[in-house]
Amino acid sequence: xxxxxxxxxxxxxxxxxxxxxxxxxxxxxxxxxxxxxxxxxxxxxxxxxxxxxxxxxxxxxxxxxxxxxxxxxxxxxxxxxxxxxxxxxxxxxxxxxxxxxxxxxxxxxxxxxxxxxxxxxxxxxxxxxxxxxxxxxxxxxxxxxxxxxxxxxxxxxxxxxxxxxxxxxxxxxxxxxxxxxxxxxxxxxxxxxxxxxxxxxxxxxxxxxxxxxxxxxxxxxxxxxxxxxxxxxxxxxxxxxxxxxxxxxxxxxxxxxxxxxxxxxxxxxxxxxxxxxxxxxxxxxxxxxxxxxxxxxxxxxxxxxxxxxxxxxxxxxxxxxxxxxxxxxxxxxxxxxxxxxxxxxxxxxxxxxxxxxxxxxxxxxxxxxxxxxxxxxxxxxxxxxxxxxxxxxxxxxxxxxxxxxxxxxxxxxxxxxxxxxxxxxxxxxxxxx
Numbered sequence: 001x002x003x004x005x006x007x008x009x010x011x012x013x014x015x016x017x018x019x020x021x022x023x024x025x026x027x028x029x030x031x032x033x034x035x036x037x038x039x040x041x042x043x044x045x046x047x048x049x050x051x052x053x054x055x056x057x058x059x060x061x062x063x064x065x066x067x068x069x070x071x072x073x074x075x076x077x078x079x080x081x082x083x084x085x086x087x088x089x090x091x092x093x094x095x096x097x098x099x100x101x102x103x104x105x106x107x108x109x110x111x112x113x114x115x116x117x118x119x120x121x122x123x124x125x126x127x128x129x130x131x132x133x134x135x136x137x138x139x140x141x142x143x144x145x146x147x148x149x150x151x152x153x154x155x156x157x158x159x160x161x162x163x164x165x166x167x168x169x170x171x172x173x174x175x176x177x178x179x180x181x182x183x184x185x186x187x188x189x190x191x192x193x194x195x196x197x198x199x200x201x202x203x204x205x206x207x208x209x210x211x212x213x214x215x216x217x218x219x220x221x222x223x224x225x226x227x228x229x230x231x232x233x234x235x236x237x238x239x240x241x242x243x244x245x246x247x248x249x250x251x252x253x254x255x256x257x258x259x260x261x262x263x264x265x266x267x268x269x270x271x272x273x274x275x276x277x278x279x280x281x282x283x284x285x286x287x288x289x290x291x292x293x294x295x296x297x298x299x300x301x302x303x304x305x306x307x308x309x310x311x312x313x314x315x316x317x318x319x320x321x322x323x324x325x326x327x328x329x330x331x332x333x334x335x336x337x338x339x340x341x342x343x344x345x346x347x348x349x350x351x352x353x354x355x356x357x358x359x360x361x362x363x364x365x366x367x368x369x370x371x372x373x374x375x376x377x378x379x380x381x382x383x384x385x386x387x388x389x390x391x392x393x394x395x396x397x398x399x400x401x402x403x404x405x406x407x408x409x410x411x412x413x414x415x416x417x418x419x420x421x422x423x424x425x426x427x428x429x430x431x432x433x
Contacts, residue, residue: 020261021156021340024149024332026325032145033137033202035061037320042122043130044095044170055169058120059100062167065148066102073155077165078103082184090127090173097170099177099184102151108160109371112347114339115164115195115291116150117181118143119171119280122318124307127172132307137320139304140171142202146332153336159343160371160416161193171199171280172305178280182287193423194249194342195291196335197281202328206298213327215265215297216257216334220250221272226288234428239409242270242385243426245290248348248411251386252423253292253338261337263330267297290423294331345420346372352412352427356405364410364427365397372414378424379403379410387411387424 036042039058046054063079070077080101087094100120106112122136123129135141144167151165168177178197185192204213223235224244235241250268257266273279273293281291300322308317352366364377374394378387391398392415400410411424 021153021336024153024329024336026329028152029145029149029328029332030323030325032065032148033141033320033323036120036141036144037135037137041130041132041134042120042136043134044097044121044173044176045091045128045130048096048098055121059098059167059169062120062144062148063100066100066151066165069148069152069155070102072152076104076155076158077151078105082180084180086170086174086176086179088174088176095170095173095176097176097180099169099180100167102165104151104155104159104163104165106160106162106343107158109347110162111189111191112161113164113185113190113192114161114343115166115181115185115192116147116198116335116339117166117168117178117195117280118147118198119168119177120144121169121172121177123172123305125305127305135308135317135319137318137323138202139200139318140198142200142323142328143198146198146201146328146335149332150336150339154339159340160345161343163339163343168280175278175280175283178283181280182283182289185284185289186287191347192284192289193347194338195281195284195289196253196294196338197279197291198294198331198335199279200295200299200304201331202323202325203296203300203303204298204324204327205300205322207301208298210298212297213324213330214263215267216331217267217269217295217297218250218253219269219271219273219293219295220246221285222247222270224288225272225282225285238428239382240426240428243409243411245423246285246292248423248426249290250292252342253294253334256338256341257334261334264334266334294335296327296331341420342423344416344418345422346370346414346416348414348422349375349412349425352410352425353429354405354410354427360402360404362400362403362405362408362410363397364400364412366412366425366427368395369414369422371416373417374415376413376415376421377410378413379408382407382409
Protein backbone atom coordinates (compact mmCIF):
# COMPACT_ATOMS: atom_id res chain seq x y z
CA UNK A 1 0.00 0.00 0.00
CA UNK A 2 1.39 3.41 -0.95
CA UNK A 3 1.65 6.16 1.60
CA UNK A 4 2.82 9.75 1.76
CA UNK A 5 6.25 10.40 3.24
CA UNK A 6 5.78 13.59 5.29
CA UNK A 7 9.30 13.43 6.71
CA UNK A 8 10.85 13.32 3.26
CA UNK A 9 8.59 16.10 2.07
CA UNK A 10 10.12 18.36 4.69
CA UNK A 11 13.66 17.73 3.50
CA UNK A 12 15.41 19.80 0.88
CA UNK A 13 14.62 18.68 -2.64
CA UNK A 14 18.23 18.56 -3.73
CA UNK A 15 20.55 18.73 -0.75
CA UNK A 16 21.68 15.93 1.54
CA UNK A 17 21.82 16.45 5.29
CA UNK A 18 25.62 16.33 5.48
CA UNK A 19 27.54 19.51 6.28
CA UNK A 20 28.25 21.65 3.21
CA UNK A 21 31.68 21.43 1.58
CA UNK A 22 34.26 24.20 2.00
CA UNK A 23 34.02 27.20 -0.29
CA UNK A 24 36.21 27.61 -3.35
CA UNK A 25 39.44 29.57 -2.87
CA UNK A 26 39.95 32.68 -5.08
CA UNK A 27 43.76 32.57 -4.46
CA UNK A 28 43.95 28.93 -5.64
CA UNK A 29 41.84 29.75 -8.69
CA UNK A 30 44.20 32.64 -9.44
CA UNK A 31 47.26 30.43 -9.05
CA UNK A 32 45.89 27.88 -11.51
CA UNK A 33 45.05 30.44 -14.19
CA UNK A 34 48.41 32.17 -13.73
CA UNK A 35 50.13 28.83 -14.31
CA UNK A 36 48.07 28.14 -17.43
CA UNK A 37 48.76 31.60 -18.85
CA UNK A 38 52.45 30.98 -18.22
CA UNK A 39 52.55 28.29 -20.90
CA UNK A 40 52.35 31.06 -23.53
CA UNK A 41 49.87 29.36 -25.82
CA UNK A 42 47.70 26.32 -25.33
CA UNK A 43 46.62 26.12 -28.94
CA UNK A 44 45.83 22.52 -29.90
CA UNK A 45 48.33 22.67 -32.78
CA UNK A 46 51.15 23.94 -30.56
CA UNK A 47 53.92 21.64 -29.33
CA UNK A 48 52.78 18.49 -27.54
CA UNK A 49 56.33 17.78 -26.27
CA UNK A 50 57.92 21.12 -25.30
CA UNK A 51 58.31 20.96 -21.50
CA UNK A 52 57.60 24.66 -20.94
CA UNK A 53 55.41 26.05 -23.72
CA UNK A 54 52.32 24.84 -25.52
CA UNK A 55 49.43 22.44 -25.15
CA UNK A 56 51.53 19.45 -24.12
CA UNK A 57 53.17 21.22 -21.18
CA UNK A 58 49.80 22.57 -20.04
CA UNK A 59 48.15 19.15 -20.16
CA UNK A 60 51.02 17.54 -18.31
CA UNK A 61 50.85 20.15 -15.56
CA UNK A 62 47.08 19.68 -15.27
CA UNK A 63 47.50 15.92 -14.90
CA UNK A 64 50.19 16.49 -12.27
CA UNK A 65 47.94 18.89 -10.35
CA UNK A 66 45.11 16.34 -10.31
CA UNK A 67 47.63 13.73 -9.16
CA UNK A 68 48.52 15.99 -6.21
CA UNK A 69 44.85 16.16 -5.28
CA UNK A 70 44.66 12.37 -5.58
CA UNK A 71 47.55 11.97 -3.14
CA UNK A 72 45.88 14.37 -0.70
CA UNK A 73 42.72 12.25 -0.68
CA UNK A 74 44.55 8.95 -0.30
CA UNK A 75 44.28 7.90 -3.92
CA UNK A 76 40.55 8.61 -4.35
CA UNK A 77 41.18 9.95 -7.88
CA UNK A 78 42.45 7.93 -10.82
CA UNK A 79 44.28 10.16 -13.32
CA UNK A 80 44.42 9.17 -16.97
CA UNK A 81 44.77 10.55 -20.46
CA UNK A 82 42.64 9.47 -23.39
CA UNK A 83 43.68 10.40 -26.92
CA UNK A 84 42.63 10.17 -30.55
CA UNK A 85 43.58 11.83 -33.82
CA UNK A 86 41.27 14.33 -35.50
CA UNK A 87 41.32 16.04 -38.88
CA UNK A 88 39.17 18.97 -39.92
CA UNK A 89 39.14 22.48 -41.43
CA UNK A 90 41.16 23.83 -38.48
CA UNK A 91 43.46 20.81 -38.33
CA UNK A 92 43.99 19.89 -41.99
CA UNK A 93 47.12 17.85 -41.27
CA UNK A 94 45.54 16.08 -38.33
CA UNK A 95 46.22 16.57 -34.63
CA UNK A 96 46.34 14.28 -31.63
CA UNK A 97 43.77 15.41 -29.09
CA UNK A 98 44.30 14.41 -25.45
CA UNK A 99 41.75 14.70 -22.66
CA UNK A 100 42.96 14.59 -19.05
CA UNK A 101 40.54 12.84 -16.69
CA UNK A 102 40.43 12.62 -12.92
CA UNK A 103 37.96 9.90 -11.94
CA UNK A 104 36.57 9.70 -8.41
CA UNK A 105 34.80 6.35 -8.36
CA UNK A 106 31.45 6.21 -6.63
CA UNK A 107 31.00 4.05 -3.56
CA UNK A 108 27.37 3.07 -4.10
CA UNK A 109 26.47 3.43 -7.77
CA UNK A 110 29.81 3.70 -9.60
CA UNK A 111 28.40 3.22 -13.11
CA UNK A 112 26.39 6.42 -12.80
CA UNK A 113 28.64 9.34 -13.74
CA UNK A 114 28.61 13.10 -13.13
CA UNK A 115 31.05 15.02 -15.37
CA UNK A 116 32.54 18.45 -14.71
CA UNK A 117 34.36 19.62 -17.85
CA UNK A 118 36.26 22.55 -19.34
CA UNK A 119 38.64 22.99 -22.28
CA UNK A 120 42.30 23.79 -21.79
CA UNK A 121 43.15 24.94 -25.34
CA UNK A 122 43.34 28.63 -26.25
CA UNK A 123 43.54 30.73 -29.42
CA UNK A 124 43.97 34.24 -30.80
CA UNK A 125 42.20 36.01 -33.69
CA UNK A 126 43.39 33.57 -36.37
CA UNK A 127 42.25 30.09 -35.27
CA UNK A 128 45.22 28.57 -37.14
CA UNK A 129 47.84 30.73 -35.39
CA UNK A 130 49.53 28.38 -32.91
CA UNK A 131 52.73 30.38 -32.35
CA UNK A 132 51.55 33.70 -30.91
CA UNK A 133 50.85 34.05 -27.20
CA UNK A 134 47.26 33.03 -26.45
CA UNK A 135 46.80 33.51 -22.69
CA UNK A 136 43.29 32.05 -22.58
CA UNK A 137 42.84 33.27 -19.02
CA UNK A 138 39.06 33.28 -19.14
CA UNK A 139 38.46 31.19 -22.28
CA UNK A 140 38.85 28.72 -20.85
CA UNK A 141 41.47 28.95 -18.14
CA UNK A 142 38.63 29.92 -15.82
CA UNK A 143 36.79 26.68 -16.54
CA UNK A 144 39.93 24.57 -16.05
CA UNK A 145 40.66 26.30 -12.74
CA UNK A 146 37.05 25.66 -11.70
CA UNK A 147 37.26 21.93 -12.50
CA UNK A 148 40.55 21.54 -10.63
CA UNK A 149 39.23 23.44 -7.60
CA UNK A 150 36.03 21.36 -7.67
CA UNK A 151 38.18 18.22 -7.68
CA UNK A 152 40.06 19.47 -4.63
CA UNK A 153 36.83 20.13 -2.75
CA UNK A 154 34.73 17.16 -3.83
CA UNK A 155 37.55 14.65 -3.31
CA UNK A 156 37.39 15.31 0.43
CA UNK A 157 34.39 13.01 0.83
CA UNK A 158 33.03 9.87 -0.85
CA UNK A 159 30.04 10.03 -3.18
CA UNK A 160 27.45 7.50 -4.22
CA UNK A 161 28.01 8.12 -7.94
CA UNK A 162 31.26 8.54 -9.85
CA UNK A 163 32.47 12.07 -10.56
CA UNK A 164 34.74 12.70 -13.56
CA UNK A 165 36.82 15.89 -13.68
CA UNK A 166 37.55 16.35 -17.40
CA UNK A 167 40.08 18.76 -18.94
CA UNK A 168 39.52 18.74 -22.70
CA UNK A 169 41.60 19.80 -25.71
CA UNK A 170 40.64 20.83 -29.23
CA UNK A 171 37.50 22.83 -28.46
CA UNK A 172 38.61 25.77 -30.58
CA UNK A 173 39.50 23.49 -33.50
CA UNK A 174 36.15 21.70 -33.66
CA UNK A 175 34.88 20.48 -30.27
CA UNK A 176 37.30 17.57 -30.59
CA UNK A 177 37.84 17.08 -26.88
CA UNK A 178 34.10 17.00 -26.26
CA UNK A 179 33.70 14.41 -28.99
CA UNK A 180 36.47 12.30 -27.49
CA UNK A 181 34.94 12.51 -24.02
CA UNK A 182 31.44 11.60 -25.24
CA UNK A 183 32.78 8.63 -27.22
CA UNK A 184 34.82 7.50 -24.22
CA UNK A 185 31.74 7.65 -22.00
CA UNK A 186 29.74 5.58 -24.46
CA UNK A 187 32.52 3.02 -25.00
CA UNK A 188 32.95 2.53 -21.25
CA UNK A 189 29.25 2.19 -20.63
CA UNK A 190 29.06 5.21 -18.36
CA UNK A 191 25.51 6.04 -17.31
CA UNK A 192 26.03 9.77 -17.64
CA UNK A 193 23.56 11.50 -15.33
CA UNK A 194 24.91 14.99 -16.03
CA UNK A 195 27.69 16.91 -17.73
CA UNK A 196 28.34 20.42 -16.43
CA UNK A 197 30.49 22.06 -19.10
CA UNK A 198 32.11 25.27 -17.85
CA UNK A 199 33.32 27.56 -20.62
CA UNK A 200 34.09 31.27 -20.01
CA UNK A 201 33.02 31.52 -16.38
CA UNK A 202 35.34 34.07 -14.77
CA UNK A 203 34.58 37.55 -16.12
CA UNK A 204 32.05 39.97 -14.67
CA UNK A 205 32.60 43.05 -16.89
CA UNK A 206 30.75 42.88 -20.21
CA UNK A 207 31.55 44.50 -23.53
CA UNK A 208 28.74 46.96 -23.02
CA UNK A 209 30.24 48.28 -19.81
CA UNK A 210 27.96 46.40 -17.43
CA UNK A 211 29.27 44.73 -14.29
CA UNK A 212 27.39 41.51 -13.41
CA UNK A 213 28.80 39.38 -10.60
CA UNK A 214 25.58 37.98 -9.17
CA UNK A 215 24.28 35.93 -12.11
CA UNK A 216 25.39 33.01 -14.26
CA UNK A 217 23.85 31.57 -17.43
CA UNK A 218 23.00 27.90 -17.94
CA UNK A 219 22.23 26.82 -21.52
CA UNK A 220 20.26 23.65 -22.22
CA UNK A 221 18.40 21.91 -25.00
CA UNK A 222 14.69 21.12 -24.56
CA UNK A 223 14.07 18.82 -27.50
CA UNK A 224 16.84 16.23 -27.49
CA UNK A 225 19.35 16.23 -30.34
CA UNK A 226 19.36 12.42 -30.12
CA UNK A 227 15.58 12.10 -30.44
CA UNK A 228 14.37 9.50 -32.93
CA UNK A 229 11.50 10.10 -35.31
CA UNK A 230 9.17 7.91 -33.22
CA UNK A 231 10.21 9.77 -30.06
CA UNK A 232 9.55 13.08 -31.80
CA UNK A 233 6.05 11.95 -32.77
CA UNK A 234 5.36 10.87 -29.20
CA UNK A 235 6.62 14.15 -27.78
CA UNK A 236 4.51 16.08 -30.27
CA UNK A 237 1.47 14.22 -28.98
CA UNK A 238 2.12 14.56 -25.23
CA UNK A 239 4.24 17.72 -24.86
CA UNK A 240 7.50 17.80 -22.98
CA UNK A 241 9.38 20.26 -25.18
CA UNK A 242 10.64 21.92 -22.01
CA UNK A 243 11.34 18.72 -20.10
CA UNK A 244 14.10 16.75 -21.83
CA UNK A 245 16.93 15.40 -19.64
CA UNK A 246 19.20 18.40 -20.26
CA UNK A 247 16.44 20.89 -19.54
CA UNK A 248 15.72 18.93 -16.35
CA UNK A 249 19.41 19.32 -15.46
CA UNK A 250 19.26 23.08 -16.06
CA UNK A 251 16.21 23.33 -13.81
CA UNK A 252 18.10 21.35 -11.17
CA UNK A 253 21.00 23.80 -11.36
CA UNK A 254 18.51 26.65 -11.06
CA UNK A 255 16.93 25.03 -8.01
CA UNK A 256 20.32 24.57 -6.33
CA UNK A 257 21.17 28.21 -7.07
CA UNK A 258 17.81 29.39 -5.73
CA UNK A 259 18.43 27.48 -2.49
CA UNK A 260 21.45 29.71 -1.86
CA UNK A 261 24.38 27.61 -3.07
CA UNK A 262 26.97 29.73 -4.86
CA UNK A 263 25.35 33.09 -4.15
CA UNK A 264 24.29 33.45 -7.78
CA UNK A 265 21.06 33.88 -9.67
CA UNK A 266 20.87 31.16 -12.31
CA UNK A 267 19.54 32.33 -15.67
CA UNK A 268 18.37 29.10 -17.30
CA UNK A 269 18.41 29.93 -21.01
CA UNK A 270 16.25 27.71 -23.18
CA UNK A 271 18.79 27.22 -25.97
CA UNK A 272 21.58 24.61 -26.26
CA UNK A 273 24.27 27.32 -26.43
CA UNK A 274 24.81 30.96 -27.25
CA UNK A 275 23.34 32.02 -30.59
CA UNK A 276 25.34 30.60 -33.47
CA UNK A 277 28.07 29.24 -31.17
CA UNK A 278 28.92 25.94 -29.52
CA UNK A 279 30.83 24.17 -26.79
CA UNK A 280 32.05 20.78 -25.63
CA UNK A 281 28.69 19.73 -24.19
CA UNK A 282 27.15 19.48 -27.68
CA UNK A 283 28.78 16.09 -28.53
CA UNK A 284 27.30 14.72 -25.29
CA UNK A 285 23.86 15.92 -26.38
CA UNK A 286 24.34 14.21 -29.73
CA UNK A 287 24.75 10.90 -27.89
CA UNK A 288 21.76 11.49 -25.64
CA UNK A 289 23.60 12.43 -22.42
CA UNK A 290 22.14 15.18 -20.21
CA UNK A 291 24.50 18.16 -20.54
CA UNK A 292 24.47 21.92 -20.05
CA UNK A 293 26.83 24.80 -20.69
CA UNK A 294 27.61 27.17 -17.82
CA UNK A 295 28.85 30.63 -18.83
CA UNK A 296 29.27 34.00 -17.16
CA UNK A 297 26.32 36.39 -17.29
CA UNK A 298 27.97 39.15 -19.34
CA UNK A 299 30.74 38.37 -21.82
CA UNK A 300 33.53 40.70 -22.91
CA UNK A 301 34.08 39.95 -26.59
CA UNK A 302 37.25 42.07 -26.72
CA UNK A 303 38.82 39.40 -24.51
CA UNK A 304 37.73 36.39 -26.57
CA UNK A 305 39.59 35.04 -29.61
CA UNK A 306 41.72 38.17 -29.91
CA UNK A 307 45.39 38.94 -30.45
CA UNK A 308 46.77 40.65 -27.35
CA UNK A 309 47.04 44.33 -28.28
CA UNK A 310 45.99 47.90 -27.51
CA UNK A 311 44.21 50.09 -30.06
CA UNK A 312 43.84 53.59 -28.72
CA UNK A 313 42.21 53.17 -25.32
CA UNK A 314 40.76 49.77 -26.16
CA UNK A 315 42.52 46.66 -24.87
CA UNK A 316 42.16 43.30 -26.54
CA UNK A 317 43.22 39.83 -25.46
CA UNK A 318 42.26 37.21 -22.91
CA UNK A 319 44.65 38.20 -20.12
CA UNK A 320 44.42 37.36 -16.43
CA UNK A 321 43.51 40.91 -15.35
CA UNK A 322 40.12 40.30 -16.97
CA UNK A 323 39.21 37.55 -14.50
CA UNK A 324 37.07 38.32 -11.44
CA UNK A 325 38.23 35.66 -8.98
CA UNK A 326 35.54 36.15 -6.29
CA UNK A 327 32.96 35.74 -9.07
CA UNK A 328 34.73 32.64 -10.40
CA UNK A 329 34.67 31.22 -6.87
CA UNK A 330 30.89 31.66 -6.78
CA UNK A 331 30.48 29.77 -10.05
CA UNK A 332 32.78 27.05 -8.69
CA UNK A 333 30.70 26.77 -5.53
CA UNK A 334 27.56 26.33 -7.62
CA UNK A 335 29.17 23.53 -9.65
CA UNK A 336 30.33 21.80 -6.48
CA UNK A 337 26.86 22.00 -4.94
CA UNK A 338 25.17 20.62 -8.06
CA UNK A 339 27.67 17.80 -8.61
CA UNK A 340 27.59 16.85 -4.94
CA UNK A 341 23.79 16.78 -4.81
CA UNK A 342 23.53 14.66 -7.94
CA UNK A 343 26.32 12.30 -6.88
CA UNK A 344 24.69 11.68 -3.50
CA UNK A 345 21.18 11.11 -4.90
CA UNK A 346 19.83 7.91 -6.44
CA UNK A 347 19.50 7.68 -10.21
CA UNK A 348 16.50 9.31 -11.83
CA UNK A 349 13.71 6.93 -12.90
CA UNK A 350 14.52 5.51 -16.32
CA UNK A 351 10.93 6.04 -17.43
CA UNK A 352 7.69 7.49 -16.08
CA UNK A 353 4.21 7.28 -17.55
CA UNK A 354 0.74 8.72 -17.07
CA UNK A 355 -2.73 7.40 -17.87
CA UNK A 356 -6.18 8.86 -17.30
CA UNK A 357 -7.67 10.16 -20.52
CA UNK A 358 -11.38 11.07 -20.25
CA UNK A 359 -11.31 10.75 -16.44
CA UNK A 360 -10.95 13.24 -13.59
CA UNK A 361 -7.90 11.45 -12.19
CA UNK A 362 -4.35 10.82 -13.42
CA UNK A 363 -2.37 7.67 -12.66
CA UNK A 364 1.40 8.15 -12.50
CA UNK A 365 3.78 5.18 -12.72
CA UNK A 366 7.54 4.79 -13.11
CA UNK A 367 10.38 2.30 -13.24
CA UNK A 368 11.69 1.48 -9.73
CA UNK A 369 15.21 2.72 -8.98
CA UNK A 370 17.72 0.62 -7.01
CA UNK A 371 18.74 2.41 -3.82
CA UNK A 372 15.80 4.82 -3.81
CA UNK A 373 13.89 4.97 -0.53
CA UNK A 374 11.08 7.05 -1.95
CA UNK A 375 9.90 9.05 -4.92
CA UNK A 376 8.59 12.55 -5.53
CA UNK A 377 5.77 13.16 -7.98
CA UNK A 378 5.92 16.65 -9.47
CA UNK A 379 3.20 18.37 -11.44
CA UNK A 380 2.36 21.78 -12.86
CA UNK A 381 -0.25 23.39 -15.02
CA UNK A 382 0.42 22.64 -18.66
CA UNK A 383 0.84 26.33 -19.49
CA UNK A 384 3.86 26.67 -17.17
CA UNK A 385 7.50 25.60 -17.19
CA UNK A 386 8.32 25.33 -13.47
CA UNK A 387 7.17 22.45 -11.27
CA UNK A 388 4.81 23.95 -8.68
CA UNK A 389 3.41 20.92 -6.83
CA UNK A 390 4.86 17.75 -5.38
CA UNK A 391 3.89 14.64 -3.45
CA UNK A 392 6.23 12.13 -1.80
CA UNK A 393 5.43 8.42 -1.94
CA UNK A 394 7.12 5.08 -1.36
CA UNK A 395 6.26 3.41 -4.68
CA UNK A 396 3.97 3.53 -7.69
CA UNK A 397 1.58 3.58 -9.35
CA UNK A 398 -0.16 6.53 -7.72
CA UNK A 399 -3.64 7.81 -8.55
CA UNK A 400 -3.75 11.61 -8.40
CA UNK A 401 -7.38 12.29 -7.52
CA UNK A 402 -8.97 15.19 -9.38
CA UNK A 403 -5.70 16.18 -11.08
CA UNK A 404 -6.65 16.28 -14.74
CA UNK A 405 -4.26 14.75 -17.27
CA UNK A 406 -5.13 17.32 -19.94
CA UNK A 407 -4.45 20.33 -17.77
CA UNK A 408 -1.17 19.25 -16.14
CA UNK A 409 2.28 17.92 -16.84
CA UNK A 410 3.86 15.33 -14.54
CA UNK A 411 7.33 14.14 -13.59
CA UNK A 412 8.94 11.79 -11.07
CA UNK A 413 12.24 11.96 -9.18
CA UNK A 414 13.97 9.48 -6.88
CA UNK A 415 14.75 10.19 -3.22
CA UNK A 416 17.55 8.86 -1.06
CA UNK A 417 17.33 8.10 2.65
CA UNK A 418 18.99 11.44 3.42
CA UNK A 419 16.58 13.41 1.24
CA UNK A 420 18.89 13.75 -1.76
CA UNK A 421 16.82 14.04 -4.94
CA UNK A 422 17.56 13.00 -8.51
CA UNK A 423 16.72 14.84 -11.70
CA UNK A 424 13.06 14.81 -12.64
CA UNK A 425 11.95 12.36 -15.33
CA UNK A 426 9.11 13.69 -17.46
CA UNK A 427 6.08 11.37 -17.46
CA UNK A 428 4.88 10.46 -20.94
CA UNK A 429 2.28 8.18 -22.42
CA UNK A 430 2.13 4.55 -21.32
CA UNK A 431 3.11 2.08 -24.07
CA UNK A 432 0.23 0.68 -26.04
CA UNK A 433 -0.49 -3.02 -25.45
